[in-house]
Amino acid sequence: AKVLVLNGPNLNLLGTREPEIYGSTTLKDIEQMMAARAKEAGIGIDFYQSNHEGCLVDKVQEANHHYDYIIFNAAAFTHYSIALRDAIAAIDVPLIEVHISNIHKREEFRHSSVLAPVAMGQICGLGIESYMAALEAIIYKLKK
Ligand code: DQA
Numbered sequence: 001a002k003v004l005v006l007n008g009p010n011l012n013l014l015g016t017r018e019p020e021i022y023g024s025t026t027l028k029d030i031e032q033m034m035a036a037r038a039k040e041a042g043i044g045i046d047f048y049q050s051n052h053e054g055c056l057v058d059k060v061q062e063a064n065h066h067y068d069y070i071i072f073n074a075a076a077f078t079h080y081s082i083a084l085r086d087a088i089a090a091i092d093v094p095l096i097e098v099h100i101s102n103i104h105k106r107e108e109f110r111h112s113s114v115l116a117p118v119a120m121g122q123i124c125g126l127g128i129e130s131y132m133a134a135l136e137a138i139i140y141k142l143k144k
Contacts, residue, residue: 008072073130123137
C-alpha cells in the first residue's frame with residue numbers, strides 16, 4: 001500500500017512561520033516522523049510540497065491509480081481552490097484533509113473548506129499530530 005502526503009503553500013516555512021499558531025516543528029521533521037511510522041507499518045509513503053496551485057493539481061491527478069490514500073494539507077488553497085477540489089473529485093483515491101490549526105476557531109475566512117465535501121474526512125486542530133492521526137487512520141483501515 002502507498003500513501004501520498006501533499007502540502008500546499010507556505011508549509012515549507014513550518015518551524016519559523018507563525019510558531020504560536022503552527023508550532024516549531026519543520027515540514028522535514030513531520031515527514032521524517034510520518035516516514036518512520038509508515039515504515040513500521042510496512043506501507044510506502046511519498047511527500048510533496050508546493051506553493052503553486054497547478055503543481056498540486058498535477059500531483060493529485062498523477063496520484064490516481066498510484067496511491068491508496070492521500071493526506072493533504074492544502075493550506076490557504078483549502079478555502080478557495082475550486083481547481084483542487086475538482087482534481088480531488090476527479091480521482092478515485094480517498095483523501096484526508098488535514099490542518100495543523102483549528103480552522104474553525106480562527107478567522108471567518110478559514111471556517112469553510114471547499115475541499116471538505118470531496119474529502120473522505122477532515123482532521124484539524126491537533127497540531128502536527130493532525131498528520132499523524134490521518135496516517136494512523138489509514139494504517140488502521142489498511143489492516144482491516
Ligand atoms: C492550515 C490552515 C490554513 O487556514 C492556512 O492558510 C495554512 C495552514 C493549517 O495547517 O492549519 O496555511 O492549513
